[in-house]
Amino acid sequence: MRALPFVKALSPSPSQRDAGIAMVCALAALLLASLAPIAGLLLLTVLAAAALMTRRTPMRWRPDAFAWGGLIVAAAAAGAAGAPGLVGCLFCWLLADSARAAIRRSAAMSGAGPHPLSERLPLLLVAAFAGLLVAASAPHMVLGLPLDLPHPPSGLMTIFGVAYALAAVDWIVRILARWRLGENRPAPVAFDASFHVIILAGFVLSPDVSAGVIALVAYRMALAIDRKAKALAAV
16 A cells, blocks of 8 residues: 555655755754854855765866856956945845755755746755845944845835745745645655744844854855765764
């Protein structure tokens, strides 16, 4: 007798556990950074050290002309207006690059080639909506640095908020349909869900943008840790 799809999901795969552990680490960093920023930075440092120590292959820098070229041009333009604009540009780049990395990782987990637009759209919209909320409440202080962004029109925020809500509902309906048909892919679903949770908790629910930045970077560092490596055991 074939097990029901939701019963199979109760036994998490290594990829599901990695996403869950990364989410817990990021939420812990968010909480610590909100209460004591030094403690959040300390946890972030530990995660970064673990990610470096467990790498099985040497680090190779692979420049992305589109991403880095756009960052340099935007940073130069924003930097001309002062440090707050430069920090705001770097913040937007962090959100965009995190969404791009999330789409690539989720597609790699699914093993079905590039994600269709219906799968990519919720990840892009949640990052865009978070960026608009941060811009609307600017200026901020991020790790002691001033952050400022142009205030978006309220109508634009409403449009992106509604678009994200509709895309998220569509994504959930698609997941339930796959589970109903037995075409369950729990690893990319768990990862996508963890990305939504971190972005929403860090930049929508939390009023502290600095804590949200620490949580997002901690999330990416936790995902970069190779838990099969034995580098930490030898220390």
